[in-house]
Every structure is written in C-alpha cells, then in structure tokens.
Amino acid sequence: MSNKSLGRRRDFRSLFDELDGVALWTASEPGEFEYVSDGFEDIWGLSPDEIEDDIEKLIETIHPDDRERVRANIEESTRELRDTEYEGRVVRPDGSVRWTLNRQVMLRDEAGNVSEIVGISADITDQKRREQELELLNRIVRHDIRNDMAVALGWAEMLDDHVDDKGREYLQKILASGEHVVELTEVAREYVETVVSDETLTVEPVSLRSVLETELSLREESFPDAEFVLEEVPPDVAVAANSMLSSVFRNLLNNAVQHNDADTPQIDVSFEVRDNEVDVRIADNGPGIPADHKDTVFGKGERGLGSPGTGIGLYLADTLVTEYGGEIWVEDNEPTGAVFVVQLPLAE
Secondary structure, eight states, X not given: OOHHHHHHHHHHHHHHHTOTXXXXXXXXXXXXXXXXXXXXXXXXXXXXXXXXXXXXXXXXXXXXXXXXXXXXXXXXXXXHTOOEEEEEEEEOTTSOEEEEEEEEEEEEOTTSOEEEEEEEEEEOHHHHHHHHHHHHHHHIIIIIIHHHHHHHHHHHHHTGGGSOHHHHHHHHHHHHHHHHHHHHHHHHHHHHHHHSOOSOOOOEEEEHHHHHHHHHHHHHHHOTTSEEEESSOOOOOEEEEOTTHHHHHHHXXXXXXXXXXXXXXXXXXXXXXXXXXXXXEEEEOSSOOOGGGTTGGGTTTTTSTTSTTOOHHHHHHHHHHHHTTOEEEEEEOSSSSEEEEEEEEBOO
C-alpha cells in the first residue's frame, strides 16, 4: 500500500475516533479485528483492547434475545461476502442496555475480490426510546382519551332536550370542543404512523379534485358558522401523493377556522396549474402569522414539534408534502389573515 493510501487510512480512522456514539472496525479476515475505533467504548463500555481479536467476546455482549439473530447476520454476511444492516441491543458491563444500528460493508479491490470488511455501529438508543414513547402515547391517546371523549359527547348530546336556548349555546361549545379532541387523537395517530415510520412513503397518482371536494364538504359540516369559498372548481389533475393527502388539507382547513378570530371565518380556496405542478392556496381572514413565525409554524428549523409555534397538524402537513416532493409555505393575506400555499408535483 502506498504512503498516500496509508495516510488517508490514518486520517479516516482519526476521524472516526472523534465521533461519539459511532464505532468502526476493520478486518482483513472474518473474525479478526485489524482496527477498532475509540467510539467502541462509548457504546459498549469496553475499551477496544478488551475484545482484541476475539469476535466471540463481542458476540457475548449482545443482548441474549438478540444474540442468535445478530450472529446469523454476521455469519451470513461474511460467508456470502455481501453488505448487511441490522439492529441489536448491547449489554454494557454495568448492566445498561444500548441499541445499535450495525452495518457490515465489503471493500473490494480492482479485481472485485473482498479486500477488507468494515463494520460500523451507531448508537440509536435515544431514537428507540422516542419511538417506544410515541407508540405508548399513540395507544393512550387513541384508546383511553378517544373512548372517554366518546362517552362524554354521548352524555352531552342527551342534554339537548333539557337545556334552554341560552344553555344550548354553551352545550354546543362543549360538543365542539369534545369533537376537536377526538379529531386531535386521529391527527396524533397519523403523525405517529407517518413521521416515525421506517417505511418509505409510497407515492402514486391521486385526484386533487376528489380529495379537495371531499374535505371541503366535511369541513362545512364540522364548521357550520364558517364560510368556505371555492373561487373555481378544483382542477381535474392527478398529483403525486397518497391517501394521506386528505390529512394535509384537513389540517390546513381546520387550522384556518380554529385559529380565526373573525365573527365569521371565511376560507377562500384557489388554484394555479402549471406544466409540472399545481398550487393550492388556502386563505383565511384571521389574525395572520407574524413574519418571524412563518417558518417555525411548521416546525421547520429544528424540524420537530419542539420548534416554537408549531402544532402537530401543521407539522404533519409539512412532512407529508415534503415527502411528496412538494413545498408548503405561508404568506400574508390582504387586508388580514394568512394564506397557506401547498405546491404539489403533477403525477407523471
């Protein structure tokens, strides 16, 4: 190996030695470590010297429930000389458990023969913890809260014949708030299934007119005191999306009414079709959105629900539109209010 190649290899290894929560090892022969990065100790709680050339000692650190599966992945990869990726849990000497995402990559020479095996492990413990917490939250929200609200709404509806006109006004407010809570449980389910899913989003042609007409009809039923105005018939075009496109417009239309302080919320929906894309504009007559909140309202920047000003519905809408290959942004409406613009690619 040339001095230049050796220098590059040293630089490469030095880079990995500086990374927290990432371990790298190389082997010229299966089961024999040539190099183990310092990041190994961050994950395993063992120094690289402690495993030396003993892959069995490394296997022993794997959680008992994962050990045979991990061993099978390693053996199959080295036997068939192919790249592989798998998750597993590591049990540290103090008994704590860390989740790792592991890859084995075959480096080949000019003749196509495997010259070296590179293993990379990344600590994904925090990610796994968040996924588990979200799954638990999803079950609580959808089952416990949703069921309790359904019971409360049922009892509230039975009061309709027992209140006077003044009391009926407050009863309707209670029912509207309860229905909003039920709706939020559905948005939470969609968020968990979409945002934290490991599956690649499948995009297919979807009728924009059908989705919009359905959602507008449902919103008119949900918000009888609001006025929804279609400036024209929705264009009869197919966009690149999936069945979740209805969630995008449902959340934007809901947002335009629920955060509106006008006596009669008015929502104007218009369109512009170009060669490769279509813009859907949802304008309201509410208080508008300050300039410094126009990005954070979607959770952009920090890219998450922790971003200031964001709601789960808008974050979900932004995530879905981005996955479709489109864009979403907010503009000022005149004389007051906000305009949410959804730009979607036309299906090929």
